[in-house]
Amino acid sequence: KDVKPERPVHIEPPRQAVTISNRSRVIFPERGQTKGDLADYYAKIAPAMLPFLANRPVSLVRCPQGRAKQCFFQKHDSGSFGEHVHHVPIKEKDGNSEDYLHVSGEAGILACVQMGTIEFHGWCAKADDVEAPDRMVFDLDPDEGLDFSDVKRAAKDIRDRLSDLGLVSFAMLSGGKGIHVVLPLRRDHTWEAHASFAERFAKALALSDPERYVATMSKAKRKGRIFIDWLRNQRGSTAVMPYSARARENAPVATPIDWGELDDFESAHAFTIAGAEALLKRSESKLLRGWGMAEQSLPDV
Numbered sequence: 001k002d003v004k005p006e007r008p009v010h011i012e013p014p015r016q017a018v019t020i021s022n023r024s025r026v027i028f029p030e031r032g033q034t035k036g037d038l039a040d041y042y043a044k045i046a047p048a049m050l051p052f053l054a055n056r057p058v059s060l061v062r063c064p065q066g067r068a069k070q071c072f073f074q075k076h077d078s079g080s081f082g083e084h085v086h087h088v089p090i091k092e093k094d095g096n097s098e099d100y101l102h103v104s105g106e107a108g109i110l111a112c113v114q115m116g117t118i119e120f121h122g123w124c125a126k127a128d129d130v131e132a133p134d135r136m137v138f139d140l141d142p143d144e145g146l147d148f149s150d151v152k153r154a155a156k157d158i159r160d161r162l163s164d165l166g167l168v169s170f171a172m173l174s175g176g177k178g179i180h181v182v183l184p185l186r187r188d189h190t191w192e193a194h195a196s197f198a199e200r201f202a203k204a205l206a207l208s209d210p211e212r213y214v215a216t217m218s219k220a221k222r223k224g225r226i227f228i229d230w231l232r233n234q235r236g237s238t239a240v241m242p243y244s245a246r247a248r249e250n251a252p253v254a255t256p257i258d259w260g261e262l263d264d265f266e267s268a269h270a271f272t273i274a275g276a277e278a279l280l281k282r283s284e285s286k287l288l289r290g291w292g293m294a295e296q297s298l299p300d301v
């Protein structure tokens with residue numbers, strides 16, 4: 001298969017501000033954070049977020065009346081996002097094409113926030129070639145009652161096993177309960193190859209340590225274990241994007257971290273939208289500057 005070279009993502013320069021209506025509407029009731037606060041967070045964090053988000057089909061978690069009211073997961077355009085939110089037609093399983101969304105600038109992010117978006121979830125492929133996945137995500141989902149230290153240990157196990165295969169991976173606190181282990185990859189394998197690798201990797205891990213890990217969705221088998229959710233790597237699946245806010249208590253943020261600092265965290269929701277400046281500074285620090293970047297390919301196994 002032809003390798004599509006990874007061009008630097010095109011990020012649109014900041015343009016005229018998007019008008020945010022109802023800035024004082026409370027979106028996170030726990031601390032009274034408003035739609036205006038959320039828009040300000042995204043405007044500040046956009047430079048850190050866009051290298052990952054730009055040019056990637058996204059699904060949105062929209063909660064127009066706030067996170068405690070009804071939220072919905074939106075995959076397709078509803079025709080109301082305006083000029084800063086772009087479309088990419090993607091063929092669905094039934095053969096029909098549907099318009100998916102992607103944004104490549106601060107204005108696009110804010111246009112989504114204006115429409116009630118809290119969370120941004122991205123495909124493991126970019127809009128310029130949706131059939132060529134460019135990353136893999138292992139989403140660690142701990143069963144109720146497990147300690148965060150168990151999740152940290154699982155993430156490090158995965159990192160080490162990937163490293164044994166010559167693959168560099170990166171850790172992200174999900175903003176919820178788990179950690180995502182993210183692998184950037186050259187666009188030289190198919191979705192089938194990605195899903196198959198992710199499934200075999202997760203199942204081998206579960207087989208080698210069945211007391212701690214499970215690689216099947218079945219809730220019953222999860223009891224006291226960590227589900228290695230490899231299903232994020234199927235065509236059409238998404239995972240929460242770096243620096244996305246979460247529609248959860250206290251407005252947490254999905255946050256890239258360095259492996260060396262993982263031990264310091266006591267939960268996956270260590271950062272919130274109130275910490276935009278610190279998050280931006282972290283993203284520009286030496287520690288995180290190369291986060292999520294590597295030129296590597298899946299081994300042919």
Ligand code: ATP
Nearest residue numbers: 073121139141174175176177178179238239240268
């Ligand atoms: P946590 O650490 O709490 O598990 P998470 O973001 O990993 O946080 P999951 O429940 O594991 O949450 O969800 C995994 C992914 O499934 C989400 O990141 C999202 O991209 C996708 N997803 C979530 N809700 C929906 C939905 N309603 N329809 C389709 N996909 C969804």
Ligand code: MN
Nearest residue numbers: 139140141178
């Ligand atoms: Mn998860």
Ligand code: MN
Nearest residue numbers: 139140141229
């Ligand atoms: Mn999951």
